[in-house]
Amino acid sequence: MKILVIGSGGREHALVWKLKASPQSLRIYCAPGNGGIAQDAQLVDLKADDIKGLLDFSLKEKIDLTIVGPEAPLAGGIVNKFMQKGLNIFGPAKESALLEASKAYSKETMQRLNIPTAAFEIFDTPDKAIDFTNRVRLFAAHYPVVVKADGLAAGKGVIICRDRHQAQLAVEDMMVRKVFGKAGEKIVIEEHLEGEEASILVVSDGLNVIPLASSQDHKRVFDADKGPNTGGMGAYSPAPVVTEEMHKRIMDEIIYPLINGLAKENKFYKGILYAGIMITKEGPKVLEFNVRFGDPETQAILPRLKTDLLEVCFASIEDKVDQLKLEWMDMASVCVVLSSGGYPGEYKKGFEISGLEDALWAGSPDTHIFHAGTKIQNSELRIQNSEKKYLTDGGRVLNVVSLGDNIRQAIDKVYKAVSKIKFAGIHYRKDIGHRALERYLEDTYMGVQAD
Ligand code: AMP
Ligand code: GLY
Numbered sequence: 001m002k003i004l005v006i007g008s009g010g011r012e013h014a015l016v017w018k019l020k021a022s023p024q025s026l027r028i029y030c031a032p033g034n035g036g037i038a039q040d041a042q043l044v045d046l047k048a049d050d051i052k053g054l055l056d057f058s059l060k061e062k063i064d065l066t067i068v069g070p071e072a073p074l075a076g077g078i079v080n081k082f083m084q085k086g087l088n089i090f091g092p093a094k095e096s097a098l099l100e101a102s103k104a105y106s107k108e109t110m111q112r113l114n115i116p117t118a119a120f121e122i123f124d125t126p127d128k129a130i131d132f133t134n135r136v137r138l139f140a141a142h143y144p145v146v147v148k149a150d151g152l153a154a155g156k157g158v159i160i161c162r163d164r165h166q167a168q169l170a171v172e173d174m175m176v177r178k179v180f181g182k183a184g185e186k187i188v189i190e191e192h193l194e195g196e197e198a199s200i201l202v203v204s205d206g207l208n209v210i211p212l213a214s215s216q217d218h219k220r221v222f223d224a225d226k227g228p229n230t231g232g233m234g235a236y237s238p239a240p241v242v243t244e245e246m247h248k249r250i251m252d253e254i255i256y257p258l259i260n261g262l263a264k265e266n267k268f269y270k271g272i273l274y275a276g277i278m279i280t281k282e283g284p285k286v287l288e289f290n291v292r293f294g295d296p297e298t299q300a301i302l303p304r305l306k307t308d309l310l311e312v313c314f315a316s317i318e319d320k321v322d323q324l325k326l327e328w329m330d331m332a333s334v335c336v337v338l339s340s341g342g343y344p345g346e347y348k349k350g351f352e353i354s355g356l357e358d359a360l361w362a363g364s365p366d367t368h369i370f371h372a373g374t375k376i377q378n379s380e381l382r383i384q385n386s387e388k389k390y391l392t393d394g395g396r397v398l399n400v401v402s403l404g405d406n407i408r409q410a411i412d413k414v415y416k417a418v419s420k421i422k423f424a425g426i427h428y429r430k431d432i433g434h435r436a437l438e439r440y441l442e443d444t445y446m447g448v449q450a451d
Contacts, residue, residue, distance in 0.1 A: 003310075004058060005030045005041065006048050006078075007069025010337070010399035011295035013370035015067055016041045018302045018309045026310075029063070035390045036371025036398075051078045058087055065090065065313055068271075071152060074291050075101035079271075090313040091271040092291045096262070099273075099289040103188045104150045106289050113261035115254050117286040118146070118278075120190035126175035129187060133167040143167070144192040149174050151183030155231050156344075160192060195280040196435065197287065198239045199297045200250050202259075202275075203312055206268025208321035209259050211251065213304055213328055214242040215297040216435065221344060223431045230344045231396060234432030235300040236334045236407065240439045241279055250277060250284045258289075270316050299370050299399045300335040304328050331366070334410040334433045335401040336418050340373070341425030343395035348425065352377070353390045355420040359400060363417030366403035372396040392423050407436045 003026050005015050013036050019028050020040055030037045031044035031054060046053040049072045058066060066082060068074055068091040077094035091097075098105045110117045123129035136145055147170035149157030157180050161167035167189070174184030197219075201212040215237040221227040242250070254275055262269050274290035274297075302309070306327040315324040340347035353374065360367055373394015400418050404410030411433045418428060 001025070001064045001310075002027045002029065002061060004044070004054070004061075004063045004066045005069065006054060006066065006073060008032050008034050008037070008048065008372075009069065009295050010335075010370040010372040010396065011293050011298040012069040013037050013040070013372070014299045014302045014368075014399070014401075015069065015293070015309070017368065017370065018305070022308045022310050024308070024310060029061070031057070034371050035374035035376045035393065036369070038376060039388070049073050049076060051076050051081055054078065055081055055085065055087075058082065059085060064088060065310070065317075067091075067313060069293065069295075071097065071100050071290065071292055074271075075152060088314075088317050090316060092269055092273075095267060096269045096271075097291045099269075100291040101152055102150050102186075103148050103288070104186055107188055107190070109258070109262075110286060113257050115257050115286060116283060118191040118193050120188050122150075122186065122188055123171075123175075124186045126171055129171040129175060129189065130168055132189060133164050133171060136164070136167070146190050146192050147171060147174065148188045148190065149180045149184040150186035150188060151180070153180040153183040155229065156180070157183055158229065193278040193280055193285055193287065195278045196241045198242045198277050198279060199235075199294050200242070200247075200255070200275045200277055201294060201297065201301070202255055202273050203316050203321055203324070204259050204269050204271065204273055205316045205319045205321040206270050207259070207263055207319070209251075209255055209273075210321055210324050210326060211247070211255070212272075212326070213237045213301050214239040214247065215294070215300050216241065217294065217297055218429060218432055221339075221427075221429075223429050228344055230339070232294070232296045232337065233339065233429045234334070234336045235294075235296045236332065236410070236433040236436055237297070237300040237304055238332065240407075240436050246279060246284065250275070254284060254286055296335045296337055296399055299401050300333045303366070303368055303401055303403055304331060304333050329403065331403040331405060332407040332410040332436070333401055333403045334407070334414045335399050336414050336428055336432050337372075337396050338398040338400065338418065338421060338423075338426055338428045339396050340392055340394070341427050343427070347395055349373070349391070349393050351392045351424040353392060353397070353421065353423045355422050356390070358420035359417040362420050363400070363402050363413050367413060367417045368401045369417075370399040370401065372399060374398065397423065397426075407433055407440045411437060
């Protein structure tokens with residue numbers, strides 16, 4: 001069977017790695033992939049948003065299943081185009097992808113379906129938005145407020161504003177100076193929610209859903225959640241903030257109302273639905289919906305999944321999610337992202353990476369390295385020197401993931417592995433998993449069985 005994975009990050013390397021573990025015999029392609037994925041799949045020199053190129057390739061190669069990593073091709077309608085040609089593809093159609101591609105659409109959908117989320121207003125002219133920032137107290141809350149560009153802005157279009165001045169600056173940046181281009185033509189201003197975040201990913205076939213293991217991302221670049229937001233500096237799974245009771249509430253108050261509500265409107269949501277949740281004092285509220293696997297959540301979740309990923313994808317495509325059973329390792333996993341110095345701002349690329357083998361030894365067993373921004377040093381050099389050399393080639397460079405019997409073991413192990421990896425300017429957070437660890441230590445201290 002031929003499988004195509006679309007994307008080039010750590011998430012896609014984790015997907016490829018998981019596919020490789022399938023009991024079925026697979027030929028795996030990845031477009032465009034990265035240096036690490038090149039060891040596990042055949043790279044295809046097509047960009048993730050080159051829908052026409054990907055379609056032509058899939059028809060020519062008779063690809064049996066395509067798995068889409070990033071949001072851009074989903075928002076661009078890749079699923080619709082592949083399905084029109086009778087190709088199997090795992091993910092939502094363009095209309096459903098609006099849940100991520102338009103924050104205004106997403107908020108209106110939540111309002112219509114009574115799904116708990118931050119109070120909000122939508123604006124399509126700067127004057128009205130500025131006027132609103134002057135009378136925020138009339139709103140559900142007070143400052144801080146969150147100003148969000150409506151469209152896709154590579155995770156950068158969300159600005160938390162402490163006062164009117166910051167809010168007006170954010171509005172002007174988005175709507176007048178157009179720093180996010182078309183994405184900022186419309187904006188959402190919403191109430192700032194307080195609490196702990198969690199990511200709940202579910203698989204849906206449009207009518208039935210099954211949740212994947214819970215996880216928690218670490219979005220800020222520095223320890224203790226300081227510094228600007230990034231694509232994600234690390235994740236762990238499960239997330240103990242999502243207790244059994246909280247999980248039930250998230251499913252009953254958010255996931256089922258969304259999937260069932262959309263189905264009643266003849267909009268059948270297929271693929272992965274990712275709900276970014278804030279667990280507030282009043283209960284779970286949606287921060288955002290994404291229409292794909294999370295990055296880096298996927299790198300933490302998939303190593304715990306025992307079930308074949310192919311089964312998961314085909315259950316969604318063939319409307320059989322009600323028959324899908326997922327099996328999980330009863331272990332904690334922690335993913336630490338190693339990034340280039342300067343990320344998420346400017347950074348340099350092309351530095352040699354060392355210590356990958358040592359890291360796997362140090363974290364053995366159950367440590368994995370998923371590549372993100374890496375490439376293999378030019379092939380001529382490779383011929384002279386049979387050992388593969390990787391160079392940094394992006395902001396987020398590597399993901400190191402370790403499993404442990406509990407969160408403490410997983411954290412100890414992953415940082416032992418991480419300490420072996422070197423490249424110029426390397427940066428990583430030293431506190432990934434700290435919230436889960438605090439809970440674990442508290443439970444252990446209180447004499448509760450925490451494992
Ligand atoms: P989003 O892309 O909408 O998830 O926003 C990115 C990040 O900004 C979230 O993961 C939160 O950390 C933060 N954020 C977004 N909306 C809010 C909100 N209403 N209240 C507090 N934090 C938020
Ligand atoms: N972990 C955040 C995202 O995938 O959007």
